[in-house]
Amino acid sequence: MPQNTLTITRPDDWHVHLRDGDALVDTVPAMSRYFGRAIVMPNLLPPAVTPEQAGAYRERILAARPTGSRFEPLMVLYLTEGTTVDDIRRAKASGFVHAVKLYPAGATTNSQSGVTDLSKVDAVLNEMADCGMPLLIHGEVTHSEIDIFAREKVFIDTVLTPLVAKHPTLRIVLEHITTADAVEFVRNAPEHIGATITAHHLLFNRNHMLAGGIRPHYYCLPILKHSRHQAALIQAATSGNPKFFLGTDSAPHAIGAKESACGCAGAYTAHAAIELYAEVFEAANALEMLEGFASHFGADFYDLPRHSDTITLVRKPWSVPASYPFGGQQVVPVRANEQLDWQVQA
């Protein structure tokens, strides 16, 4: 008999894009259905680079919460070569900035204000190590001559390994990992280095995106890899190792920006995040490992209390709509028009 219900501590999302402006009335209610907290990415245009900008963004998110919602956005500073030690001190003192995000310039959506040379932010990284502020990393190199499927591994070898050697006490989250190489790196790294894993990198590999036709809604960064890497991610997520925790990287783009000759990177999963992870964990015969991954390990890493209430998943098949409203436009979700087994009890 398959298990038909699963009750877990309320989960959090340790990596999400809520966007800004008109989109918030759609993205914030979707994210706050059952997630208690979320680490909100700062890659806006212009990016949230100071604690004051992050605070103003936080207020816009709070204003978009449904009545009665206790969803808590955890804010992140966007690291630039102009970030100062004082920015980090004010961020730490704010109480609402929980991390700083490194986008190698040019690596992904709205990363053009990111860092080209890590040595330029050395003093900032020292301050972060001193005050215990985590550095969240989009871990890909950007040189045009490096193959897109190799960019994560090359980043680990040429940027991350020297960074960890230079800043041995800096807390780091390697975000949305996509390779067996990243799994191995994080597993062997000290305790204060962790990683988030998305639902789509657990569910899909590059064949889903490219075999039998090119499917732009599977295009995200870091790009989907060979199924061998997908298998390593599933193993890591379901292993019970607390270094690996839930980060959806739900990254909505309007339908026209995806279905295009040059489509944007990002997969939208906030409509069914825990439901999609449950599917992966069940297929791996590891439903009992979902709670640690989704609800415990991220909070522990960020030194935040675990939630004291729960949510219940029930096996109750439903069809994912073809699209959802998104800031006056539409976004196509992962698994559009397909059936999902799990849903969260209202």
Ligand SMILES: NC(=O)N[C@@H](CC(=O)O)C(=O)O
């Ligand atoms: N993951 C993506 O493919 N896109 C993200 C940016 C990011 O997280 O790299 C986005 O903001 O659209």
Ligand SMILES: [Zn+2]
């Ligand atoms: Zn990223």
Ligand SMILES: [Zn+2]
């Ligand atoms: Zn992201």
